[in-house]
Amino acid sequence: MIIDGERVTGGGRRTHAVVNPATGETLAELPLAEAADLDRALETAQRGFKLWRNSTPQQRAAVLQGAAKLMLERQEDLARIATMEQGKTLPEARIEVLMNVGLFNFYAGEVFRLYGRALVRPEGMRSTVTHEPVGPVAAFAPWNFPLGNPGRKLGAPIAAGCSVILKAAEETPASALGVLQCLLDAGLPKEVAQAVFGVPDEVSRHLLGSPIIRKLSFTGSTMVGKHLAKLAAEDMKRTTMELGGHGPVLVFGDSDLDRVLDTVVPHKYRNAGQVCVSPTRFIVEESVYDRFRSGFAERAKAVTVGNGLEEGIRMGPMANPRRPEAMDRLIGDAVAKGATLHTGGERIGNAGYFYAPSVLSDIPLDALIMNEEPFGPVALINRYVGEEAMIAEANRLPYGLAAYAWTSDGKRQQRLAREIEAGMVGINTTMIGGADAPFGGVRWSGHGSEDGPEGVLACMVTKAVHEG
Known part of the structure; x- marks a missing residue:
C-alpha cells in the first residue's frame, strides 16, 4: 500500500497471494489493510484535500504532464507487470499505458477549462456559477484493465483538485501502484493520493462509512455497484458508477x-x-x-x-x-x-x-x-x-x-x-x-462519465453565488 507517501508492507497484516494467471504461480504476497490503515488513509486524504483544492491549474497540469512523461518512459516495465498480474498480451498492456498517457495529457489541458459563468442581473447585483472540487474521493478499480482503470480513477480527481484513496484490485496491485508512483514522482504531494488494498467489503464499508469521503467512483459489476451505491446513499455521497454490460x-x-x-x-x-x-x-x-x-x-x-x-x-x-x-x-x-x-x-x-x-x-x-x-x-x-x-x-x-x-x-x-x-x-x-470522449452507461450499466471534460466535472460540485 502507499499511505501518506509511505510504502506499507508486512507488519503482521493479513496477505493476499498475487498469482500469475498464465502459470498459476504466486508472484508475491500483498498486505491487506487493517482498520488503522484505512483511518490513516482517510486522515491523510482529508489533509490532502485542504492542500490540493488550493493548487493552481499550472500545478495540477505539471503533475499530470509529468506523470504522463514518466509512464511513457516506464512503458515496458509497466506493461510487463500488467501482463504478469492480469494475463493480457504484452501489446495490449503497452496500449493501456498509452491510454493513460493520453488521458493525463488531456486532463492537464482540461484543468484550464473548468469554466464557470456570470448571469445577467439588474444593476447592483452579481450572480456567478462556479465549479469546485467535491472533496476526498474513494475510487474502486477492477482487475481487467490494471493500468487504465487506476489511471482513470486517479487522473480525474487530481485534475479537479480533489484528494483520492484508490482501492484497486488485489489481483493486480503492482500495476496500480506503478501508476500512482508516476504521479508521486512527478511532484504530486504525498497527501493527495493513497492506495490501499484489503478485503473488499471491509474496505468499502469503512471508507464509505466515513464523512471524510464525499464521492464514490466505482468500476465493476452491477451487483457490487448497487451494493456500494446503497452504502454511499447513507451519507448522500456523489457517485460515478461504471457497471456491467452485455x-x-x-x-x-x-x-x-x-x-x-x-x-x-x-x-x-x-x-x-x-x-x-x-x-x-x-x-x-x-x-x-x-x-x-x-x-x-x-x-x-x-x-x-x-x-x-x-x-x-x-x-x-x-x-x-x-x-x-x-x-x-x-x-x-x-x-x-x-x-x-x-x-x-x-x-x-x-x-x-x-x-x-x-x-x-x-x-x-x-x-x-x-x-x-x-x-x-x-x-x-x-x-x-x-x-x-x-x-x-x-x-x-x-x-x-x-x-x-x-x-x-x-x-x-x-x-x-x-x-x-x-x-x-x-x-x-x-x-x-x-481521452476527450465521455465513457459511461445508462440503466443497470451505471451513471455518470469518466474521461473527457465530463470526467473532471464528475469530481466537482456546482455553486451559485448571488450578491446584492
Whole structure:
C-alpha cells in the first residue's frame, strides 16, 4: 500500500497471494489493510484535500504532464507487470499505458477549462456559477484493465483538485501502484493520493462509512455497484458508477461482412473477452446470418492463445480461476438449452487459466448467458428478421453500456444512434473511447462519465453565488 507517501508492507497484516494467471504461480504476497490503515488513509486524504483544492491549474497540469512523461518512459516495465498480474498480451498492456498517457495529457489541458459563468442581473447585483472540487474521493478499480482503470480513477480527481484513496484490485496491485508512483514522482504531494488494498467489503464499508469521503467512483459489476451505491446513499455521497454490460452488435445485410468480421473478432477476444464494452450478443440479419456465423467461427479458431509475454500470442489466459469456471457454467447451460457450440467451450492445458475462444449460435433467450454478462471469450450469434426486431433485442436487457451496429444505410445509422439505449454507440466501428470522449452507461450499466471534460466535472460540485 502507499499511505501518506509511505510504502506499507508486512507488519503482521493479513496477505493476499498475487498469482500469475498464465502459470498459476504466486508472484508475491500483498498486505491487506487493517482498520488503522484505512483511518490513516482517510486522515491523510482529508489533509490532502485542504492542500490540493488550493493548487493552481499550472500545478495540477505539471503533475499530470509529468506523470504522463514518466509512464511513457516506464512503458515496458509497466506493461510487463500488467501482463504478469492480469494475463493480457504484452501489446495490449503497452496500449493501456498509452491510454493513460493520453488521458493525463488531456486532463492537464482540461484543468484550464473548468469554466464557470456570470448571469445577467439588474444593476447592483452579481450572480456567478462556479465549479469546485467535491472533496476526498474513494475510487474502486477492477482487475481487467490494471493500468487504465487506476489511471482513470486517479487522473480525474487530481485534475479537479480533489484528494483520492484508490482501492484497486488485489489481483493486480503492482500495476496500480506503478501508476500512482508516476504521479508521486512527478511532484504530486504525498497527501493527495493513497492506495490501499484489503478485503473488499471491509474496505468499502469503512471508507464509505466515513464523512471524510464525499464521492464514490466505482468500476465493476452491477451487483457490487448497487451494493456500494446503497452504502454511499447513507451519507448522500456523489457517485460515478461504471457497471456491467452485455454489448449488442447489430449486423445488417448491407454491411461489408469481411470488414465487420475482421474488426469485431479481434475485439471480441481482446483481453480474453474480459472487457465491459466487449461486443457480445451478435444480432445478425437473417440474409447474412450463415455467412457471418461461419466466418466468425473460422476466425475464432485461428486465434493463438498462450502466455501474454510471448511473441505472436493474440489472447492470454483469463485473469483468475473464477472466470474459466464461469465460462463452463454459462456455456454448458446454453448448450443444454439447445444452443450450438461451434468452437471452444473448454479449458486449454493444465497450468494457468486458459480458455479456448468460443462461439455459440441459436441460443435461446432464456439461457443464462443471454442475460448475464459472460465477461469472457465467447461470442453469442443469433439470427433476426428486420430492423425493428434487431433493435428490440439490443434493448431487451437492462444493461446499456456499449452497443455496436454495422450498416451502410445512412438513414438507418441515424435511427440506430437515436433508438439504441446505451451510453456509447459505435456505428461501423468498435472504437468508442478516447481521452476527450465521455465513457459511461445508462440503466443497470451505471451513471455518470469518466474521461473527457465530463470526467473532471464528475469530481466537482456546482455553486451559485448571488450578491446584492
